[in-house]
Amino acid sequence: MIKNLLKQGDVTLKTTFALLWKWRKYLRFPSPKHIAFIVLVLSTWSLNAQADQTVVVINPSVAKPTLTQVELRQIFTGHLQYWEDGNKIHVFVLEDNDPLHKAFCRETLKMFPYQLSRLWNQLTYSGQGVTPTRVSSKEELIERLEKTPGAIGYMPSGVVSKARMVKVVSQ
Amino acid sequence: MTYFYGLMTALWLCCVSFSANGQESSNLQWHGYFSQGITQSIDSDFITSDNQISAELTEIGLNGLYQVASNISIAGQVVYLDGGNRFEQGSRLDYLFIDWTVDDIAGWQAQIHLGRYKNSHWLYSVTRDVPQTRDTAVLPQSVYFDGFRDVALGSNGIQTRFSKYTDNHVWEVNWSYGRSTINEEQRDYLLGSLALGEIKQDFVHQFSVFWQPASMNWKLGASWLDSDFEYIPLEQDNRFAGMSNIRRFMISMQYFSENWELSSELLREIQDFNGVFTPDYYDKRTGEGGFVQLRYLFSPRFSGLVSYDSYTNNVDDPNGVQLELESSGTVPSYFGYMDTTAVGLRWDIAPQWRLQAEHHWVDGATRAVSLLDPDIADHTEETWRMWSIQLMYWF
Numbered sequence: 117m118i119k120n121l122l123k124q125g126d127v128t129l130k131t132t133f134a135l136l137w138k139w140r141k142y143l144r145f146p147s148p149k150h151i152a153f154i155v156l157v158l159s160t161w162s163l164n165a166q167a168d169q170t171v172v173v174i175n176p177s178v179a180k181p182t183l184t185q186v187e188l189r190q191i192f193t194g195h196l197q198y199w200e201d202g203n204k205i206h207v208f209v210l211e212d213n214d215p216l217h218k219a220f221c222r223e224t225l226k227m228f229p230y231q232l233s234r235l236w237n238q239l240t241y242s243g244q245g246v247t248p249t250r251v252s253s254k255e256e257l258i259e260r261l262e263k264t265p266g267a268i269g270y271m272p273s274g275v276v277s278k279a280r281m282v283k284v285v286s287q
Numbered sequence: 288m289t290y291f292y293g294l295m296t297a298l299w300l301c302c303v304s305f306s307a308n309g310q311e312s313s314n315l316q317w318h319g320y321f322s323q324g325i326t327q328s329i330d331s332d333f334i335t336s337d338n339q340i341s342a343e344l345t346e347i348g349l350n351g352l353y354q355v356a357s358n359i360s361i362a363g364q365v366v367y368l369d370g371g372n373r374f375e376q377g378s379r380l381d382y383l384f385i386d387w388t389v390d391d392i393a394g395w396q397a398q399i400h401l402g403r404y405k406n407s408h409w410l411y412s413v414t415r416d417v418p419q420t421r422d423t424a425v426l427p428q429s430v431y432f433d434g435f436r437d438v439a440l441g442s443n444g445i446q447t448r449f450s451k452y453t454d455n456h457v458w459e460v461n462w463s464y465g466r467s468t469i470n471e472e473q474r475d476y477l478l479g480s481l482a483l484g485e486i487k488q489d490f491v492h493q494f495s496v497f498w499q500p501a502s503m504n505w506k507l508g509a510s511w512l513d514s515d516f517e518y519i520p521l522e523q524d525n526r527f528a529g530m531s532n533i534r535r536f537m538i539s540m541q542y543f544s545e546n547w548e549l550s551s552e553l554l555r556e557i558q559d560f561n562g563v564f565t566p567d568y569y570d571k572r573t574g575e576g577g578f579v580q581l582r583y584l585f586s587p588r589f590s591g592l593v594s595y596d597s598y599t600n601n602v603d604d605p606n607g608v609q610l611e612l613e614s615s616g617t618v619p620s621y622f623g624y625m626d627t628t629a630v631g632l633r634w635d636i637a638p639q640w641r642l643q644a645e646h647h648w649v650d651g652a653t654r655a656v657s658l659l660d661p662d663i664a665d666h667t668e669e670t671w672r673m674w675s676i677q678l679m680y681w682f
Contacts, residue, residue: 186452189501195396195450197388198357211638213587226502230584231543234420235503237681240318241417242405243352243362243382244398244448247316250638286454 170220173279175267177203182283191268192225193235194245199266207248208260208269216254220270224284317351322418324677326371331671333655334371334425343371344675346418348381358388366416373425373433375472381405381416382441395449404446406439407461408495408510410539410552415440418679422550422582422592423631423645425673428654429576429598430537430552434476438467442491457499459508464492469516478563484520497539506541518563529562546584553577572601582633592631592645599624600653607653621669625651639681646674 172188174180178199183191190196197205210217212229221229239245251257254272261269261279271277324344328334335341350364363383369376384402406412409430414420425433432439444465451458469477469486477486495510512535520526535556542549554577560570576598584590599605600623607623631645649655652667 185501186454189457189503190452193503195452202357204357227504228543228545230548230587231503237417237420238414241320241348241350241364241420242407242413243350243364243384243386244407244413246352246354 169273170216170224170270171273171281172224172284173261173269173271173277174282175261175263175265176278176280177265178268178280178282180282182285185284185286188284189225192232192248194239194247197246203266206260206264206267208251208257208264208267209248210254210257211250211252214254216270216272224270314354315351317349318682319349320346320417320419320679320681322346322677322679324424324675326424326673326675328371328673329671331649331652331655331667331673332372333667333671334373334673334675336372341371343369343376344424344677345369346416346679348417350381358390360386360388362386368416370433374436375470379437384446392449395451398448398450400446400448403441403443404463404465405441406463406493407446407448408463408493408512409537410506410508410541410550412439417681418643418677419641419681422580422633423594423629423647424643424675424677425645425647427552427578427580427594427596428625428627429578429596430554432654434654434656437473438469438488438491440467442467453501455501457501457503459497459499461495461497462493464490466490478518478526481525482518482520482563483524484518484526487517487519489515489517504543506539508539510537510539511535512537526564527562527566527568529560529564529568531561531563532559533557548582548584549580551577551579573603574598574600575602588635590633592629592633594627594629594631596627596629597625598654607651619652619669621651622653622655622667623651625649625653625655641679642676643679644674644676646672648672 172183179201180199187196191205191207199205212218212233218229221227221232225232236247240247249260251260257269258271258275258277258279261267261271262277267279269279271279322345323342325340325342326334326344327338327340329338335343346366346368348364348366350362352360352362354360361384364381365378366381367378368374380403382403382405384400384404387399387401389397389399405414411421411426411431415426415431415436418424442463442465444463446461446463446465449460466488469488474482474484474486491512491514493510493512495508497506497508499506512533514533516531516533518526518529518531520528533556535554537552537554539552540550554575556574558572558574560568562568576596578594578596580592580594582590582592600607601610604610604623607620610618610623611620627647627649629645629647631643634642636642649671650669652669652671655667655671
């Protein structure tokens with residue numbers, strides 16, 4: 117079972133807890149072997165998260181070297197629709213199930229994908245704002261970010277692109 | 288007013304049809320949804336009559352948002368609804384307003400809506416008719432009473448929304464003032480079919496404030512509503528002139544975790560009633576209730592829900608004993624309260640496609656039908672059930 121989970125690269129916190137519960141009798145008196153195993157499971161989970169590390173990118177037309185965490189959250193929750201120079205912000209995202217989208221939501225926005233989807237649905241169907249454009253693949257996301265003036269989105273770190281990486285600062 | 292909004296809607300639909308090449312053009316964004324289900328209420332006529340299984344669970348909507356300038360837009364949505372006996376079947380103008388955004392007033396962003404706006408003061412009110420934004424087809428009736436839905440849903444007037452994002456918090460303050468038109472079907476629902484005159488809502492005044500931490504995984508809020516109604520009888524009428532005032536105070540809570548979410552709203556509403564039944568009739572009641580709802584995500588595409596909803600029509604008569612006595616037995620005591628336990632399942636079959644099922648067990652009937660309906664006891668048993676399966680698509 118553990119091998120399968122590791123193969124899938126999707127050892128979630130829930131699964132970890134399920135395993136811990138199943139083997140709770142060992143955990144009462146953990147031996148160094150068991151501790152090493154738990155550390156391995158948790159570090160695999162952590163490594164898995166690191167593998168999906170994302171960076172925020174913007175179209176080169178946007179003359180903004182940094183974004184604050186507050187600005188980023190305002191943009192992705194539909195509350196900031198225009199850049200400071202007056203150009204419209206176009207937000208591009210992948211589907212909720214995409215690992216890259218999950219990683220971006222969790223690590224950069226500190227939110228859950230379903231939480232964002234709910235927010236966007238509320239905005240869309242109550243006329244309160246414009247929501248991001250969904251794209252179906254990483255390649256399409258990169259293409260749209262490169263070609264759309266005012267675009268913002270995310271990419272896996274290390275991808276070479278014409279879109280520019282932007283640093284997110286706390287204030 | 289109806290003709291004005293009809294004309295505005297037609298113009299807006301023309302804009303949507305002719306301006307857009309797809310869901311998005313430079314200034315226009317449009318979206319929609321379609322949902323069809325089957326449903327049944329058992330031992331109650333709340334949704335279907337005579338325990339029939341019915342396909343009267345249809346929701347269709349089309350909306351557009353046209354950006355006139357960077358801080359001004361026009362937004363509108365038309366919907367077609369069929370909810371069985373719960374409310375009037377047909378198409379409605381859901382909202383149509385001008386949105387004026389002011390980006391910075393002392394660090395706050397302001398949005399001002401003029402026209403027909405949606406009630407954004409409760410957790411689910413702003414998208415009450417949008418199936419993919421709801422956890423259940425029938426929302427908790429303590430707060431989202433279907434008998435009063437068209438009035439509680441939105442109003443014609445002004446709504447403002449102020450929001451402030453900081454490193455640690457998100458604040459949202461909403462204020463609205465407007466009124467809704469109450470048609471003959473709603474009048475009959477509220478006052479019984481003996482009433483022939485007109486119910487007019489003088490105003491509805493609402494205020495709410497919400498707080499969220501930066502991660503937005505908590506949402507805590509409080510809202511207040513004050514509304515006056517007037518009954519204007521015809522010359523030959525079975526009812527008399529009268530007035531009613533409703534005040535509602537509510538607290539709301541929502542928590543999002545990775546695999547589960549919890550939401551709850553508690554309310555107290557105070558209603559004064561003058562006239563209508565006799566010229567000097569006076570009644571005052573305080574109703575209380577609320578719901579708590581837990582959704583667990585088994586996977587990103589499959590989730591389950593458990594909820595409990597409770598409402599007492601009059602806190603001084605929680606078991607409805609007085610209600611039965613005062614009506615000489617016409618209205619059974621169980622019309623004084625309503626407790627509902629519900630379970631539900633949701634499966635996101637594909638992006639923008641969802642199948643949702645739910646089952647409700649109900650004890651009591653205070654939110655099931657009008658208290659003034661003479662045939663009230665024939666409609667609902669003390670304990671009854673309802674269920675639905677709904678397939679939905681949105682774009």
